[in-house]
Amino acid sequence: MATPQWSKFFPDFYIERxxxxxxxxxxxxxxxxxxxxxxxxxxxxxxxxxxxxxxCHRCEAFCPTKALIIKRHxxxxxxxxxxxxWFIKNIYKQADQGGVLLTSTGCALPYKNYFDHLVLDxxxxxxPPIDPLxxxxxxxxYIGPKxxxxxxxxxxxxxxxxxxxxxxxxxxxxxLFAAMSYGAISLHVHQGLARAARDLGILxxxxxxxxxxxxxxxxPNTIVQCASGRFGLHVDYLNAGVAIEIxxxxxxxxxxxxxxxxxxxxxxxSKTRMIPVGSxxxxxxxxxxxxxxEDLRGLIFALKxxxxxxxLVFVKIAAVHNVAAIASGIVRAGADAVVIDGLKGGTGAAxxxxxxxxxIPIELAIxxxxxxxxxxxxxxxxxxIASGGIRCSADxxxxxxxxxxxxxxxxxxxxxxxxxxCQRCFTGKCPWGIATNNPELMxxxxxxxxxxxxxxxxxxxxxxxxxxxxxMGINSIESLKGNRDKLRAVGLTKEEMEILEVKHAGE
Amino acid sequence: xxxxxxxxxxxxxxxxxxxxxxxxxGEREFILRGVNGHRYLLAGVSADIKVTIxxxxxxxxxxxxxxxxxxxFGNVQDGAGNTMDEGKIVIHGMAGDVVGYAMRGGKxxxxxxxxxxxxxxxxxxxxxxxxxxxxxxxxxxxxxxMAGGVIILLGMHTLYPERPIAGLFLGxxxxxxxxxxxxxxxxxxxxxxxxxxxxxGSDEKLLEGYLKEYCEDFGLELSEVLKEDFxxxxxYTHRPYGKLYAY
Ligand code: SF4
Ligand code: SF4
Numbered sequence: 059m060a061t062p063q064w065s066k067f068f069p070d071f072y073i074e075r076x077x078x079x080x081x082x083x084x085x086x087x088x089x090x091x092x093x094x095x096x097x098x099x100x101x102x103x104x105x106x107x108x109x110x111x112x113x114c115h116r117c118e119a120f121c122p123t124k125a126l127i128i129k130r131h132x133x134x135x136x137x138x139x140x141x142x143x144w145f146i147k148n149i150y151k152q153a154d155q156g157g158v159l160l161t162s163t164g165c166a167l168p169y170k171n172y173f174d175h176l177v178l179d180x181x182x183x184x185x186p187p188i189d190p191l192x193x194x195x196x197x198x199x200y201i202g203p204k205x206x207x208x209x210x211x212x213x214x215x216x217x218x219x220x221x222x223x224x225x226x227x228x229x230x231x232x233x234l235f236a237a238m239s240y241g242a243i244s245l246h247v248h249q250g251l252a253r254a255a256r257d258l259g260i261l262x263x264x265x266x267x268x269x270x271x272x273x274x275x276x277x278p279n280t281i282v283q284c285a286s287g288r289f290g291l292h293v294d295y296l297n298a299g300v301a302i303e304i305x306x307x308x309x310x311x312x313x314x315x316x317x318x319x320x321x322x323x324x325x326x327x328s329k330t331r332m333i334p335v336g337s338x339x340x341x342x343x344x345x346x347x348x349x350x351x352e353d354l355r356g357l358i359f360a361l362k363x364x365x366x367x368x369x370l371v372f373v374k375i376a377a378v379h380n381v382a383a384i385a386s387g388i389v390r391a392g393a394d395a396v397v398i399d400g401l402k403g404g405t406g407a408a409x410x411x412x413x414x415x416x417x418i419p420i421e422l423a424i425x426x427x428x429x430x431x432x433x434x435x436x437x438x439x440x441x442x443i444a445s446g447g448i449r450c451s452a453d454x455x456x457x458x459x460x461x462x463x464x465x466x467x468x469x470x471x472x473x474x475x476x477x478x479x480c481q482r483c484f485t486g487k488c489p490w491g492i493a494t495n496n497p498e499l500m501x502x503x504x505x506x507x508x509x510x511x512x513x514x515x516x517x518x519x520x521x522x523x524x525x526x527x528x529x530m531g532i533n534s535i536e537s538l539k540g541n542r543d544k545l546r547a548v549g550l551t552k553e554e555m556e557i558l559e560v561k562h563a564g565e
Numbered sequence: 566x567x568x569x570x571x572x573x574x575x576x577x578x579x580x581x582x583x584x585x586x587x588x589x590x591g592e593r594e595f596i597l598r599g600v601n602g603h604r605y606l607l608a609g610v611s612a613d614i615k616v617t618i619x620x621x622x623x624x625x626x627x628x629x630x631x632x633x634x635x636x637x638f639g640n641v642q643d644g645a646g647n648t649m650d651e652g653k654i655v656i657h658g659m660a661g662d663v664v665g666y667a668m669r670g671g672k673x674x675x676x677x678x679x680x681x682x683x684x685x686x687x688x689x690x691x692x693x694x695x696x697x698x699x700x701x702x703x704x705x706x707x708x709x710x711m712a713g714g715v716i717i718l719l720g721m722h723t724l725y726p727e728r729p730i731a732g733l734f735l736g737x738x739x740x741x742x743x744x745x746x747x748x749x750x751x752x753x754x755x756x757x758x759x760x761x762x763x764x765x766g767s768d769e770k771l772l773e774g775y776l777k778e779y780c781e782d783f784g785l786e787l788s789e790v791l792k793e794d795f796x797x798x799x800x801y802t803h804r805p806y807g808k809l810y811a812y
Binding site for chain 1: 577578581585604605608609611624625628629630631643644647648650663666667669682685686688689690693706709710712713738740741803804809810811
């Protein structure tokens with residue numbers, strides 16, 4: 059007798075078919091990449107395997123008669139505050155398969171979300187708000203080190219800078235697209251991100267999977283990544299964008315490397331990553347040429363030297379306990395921008411324990427790093443780019459008021475292209491055509507659609523940010539940076555407020 | 566006429582700049598004298614040129630480079646051939662740690678010993694097969710995470726006759742490529758799951774081809790190198806993490 063598989067007995071979701079509406083068109087069968095809908099050709103009817111449903115809602119959305127409802131499986135375990143179905147089912151899975159629990163997206167546990175405990179200020183009576191429709195409102199941001207001081211000289215009655223400024227990257231909004239590798243997400247999404255970044259005057263990030271040949275033309279809006287696996291990393295790639303990001307860590311899985319399973323290394327992916335089809339793409343936990351801040355400096359300058367100092371070098375770390383001290387070391391190592399990815403940062407695949415339990419919230423990390431760099435007098439030498447759980451434009455505004463120069467958004471951009479947060483990206487079967495490279499599934503999200511949705515999202519956010527700035531009576535994002543006076547805490551402890559450097563509402 | 570440069574007074578950045586400027590003018594051969602810890606020499610240079618170095622290059626010699634053939638008369642510090650793409654580095658001496666990290670093509674020939682973490686995560690793709698030959702001995706973690714390419718460890722020209730030919734954790738996490746070792750190695754020195762195997766006919770042919778070129782580089786007798794038997798280390802699986810997860 060085969061060993062029973064506990065995890066198959068208790069499905070997470072329930073596929074409800076309204077038979078009075080179903081016309082047996084079998085659209086659900088072709089939409090579900092997990093084969094949860096089954097056509098019984100003998101009985102000429104549809105069946106469901108609830109245990110296969112991941113709750114992506116694809117079938118429901120595309121059922122022409124709206125005959126499907128996907129809900130949490132109503133079958134309950136007896137209530138227990140400690141042993142919730144989440145823990146019970148995880149144990150079943152591991153007892154069945156004896157492996158590491160794998161998941162996707164960002165931290166799913168309800169740790170305190172500090173953005174939700176911070177409120178913004180607005181002008182009333184004593185100083186007038188600014189109407190962004192009437193007056194110019196500047197979201198333009200310069201990424202990179204700023205000089206300690208400026209020397210100005212007069213030549214023929216005209217003033218100009220005595221020394222050339224170090225190269226800076228100009229972006230038209232402080233919102234950039236986070237590293238998501240080609241391989242983890244489809245080429246179409248990459249194409250959409252790249253085009254949207256160009257039209258919005260911002261940047262997207264290749265992630266560590268190399269750069270597809272069709273995307274080189276978006277160079278001025280590209281950040282290329284150098285991770286420990288060094289996949290698809292060669293001179294042309296390093297020179298392709300405006301910045302090179304050394305990926306040390308990622309909020310969803312601090313302290314471990316990455317792993318693109320062989321199944322996902324298709325012909326096209328293999329060309330870009332420069333590894334054989336079907337082989338595992340392993341990124342070791344550390345870069346084995348970096349065991350110290352001095353080594354990091356070694357790599358930063360190797361990259362700068364290799365690209366003739368034309369590219370900025372960013373260093374991305376996960377927000378961990380000592381993030382402020384680490385960031386200080388990174389700045390001293392010569393990074394032009396420090397990217398901090400918080401506890402809630404997303405991923406295509408991470409061990410569940412890592413995703414949910416390691417790292418610190420981004421809000422605290424931004425403030426701690428900004429404070430530390432200011433205290434050491436080196437804040438101007440770098441930009442802080444924050445990521446991990448930025449859900450809306452108010453989160454962007456709060457992140458910047460806490461001390462960030464710009465933010466990265468990843469999950470939000472994917473939700474914009476239709477992601478329903480089913481958290482199963484690691485299977486490579488994303489029914490929405492996002493986290494997949496299956497040619498059939500990819501077709502579900504054409505690059506034009508990806509482009510339009512992403513573009514719209516950021517356009518909406520930038521407009522909202524302008525309005526919020528106007529309401530606060532400031533007309534440039536620069537004046538918001540680290541301006542904690544525009545924030546007040548609601549329901550935070552003294553200690554939390556100290557770390558965030560904010561006053562309590564009412565103060 | 567090769568461009569001869571006394572680099573002692575210059576910062577590494579200036580040296581690279583001079584090389585790049587002359588490259589643009591069509592210069593294809595360079596001789597650098599007085600090299601003393603200069604970092605990143607030839608880093609990111611993409612051109613088929615010949616470079617002869619006298620002295621001791623610093624960190625990351627030839628990192629990310631595509632094409633140059635570098636010959637060093639001296640030792641080199643850490644990181645030589647870091648993520649290099651194409652070309653060749655011949656070292657008439659010893660090399661430090663992390664030689665050939667993530668190297669994806671080209672060749673590195675070292676006459677003497679190397680340090681720790683050498684040849685980590687080398688990878689091959691299509692016709693690009695990186696080759697790293699070490700004439701002396703190696704420290705721990707040789708060929709860790711190796712995903713492709715060839716490492717040959719000879720153990721012949723060493724300053725440390727009392728030490729074993731390689732350190733510990735050789736080939737840990739290896740999932741592609743091959744490591745050839747002249748002589749024997751204890752299984753306890755190898756990464757988890759790895760075993761030494763005898764060579765077969767095709768190995769011998771390959772090995773001879775690689776070693777012939779190596780011997781020519783250093784004026785050695787091939788027959789002398791082949792006097793002793795080699796063993797090879799290959800991955801026990803191409804999917805070391807294939808069965809790691811529960812879904
Ligand atoms: S996995 Fe998605 S498409 Fe398949 S049944 Fe569930 S909700 Fe529908
Ligand atoms: S990208 Fe696709 S697989 Fe990943 S969470 Fe979103 S819908 Fe699910």
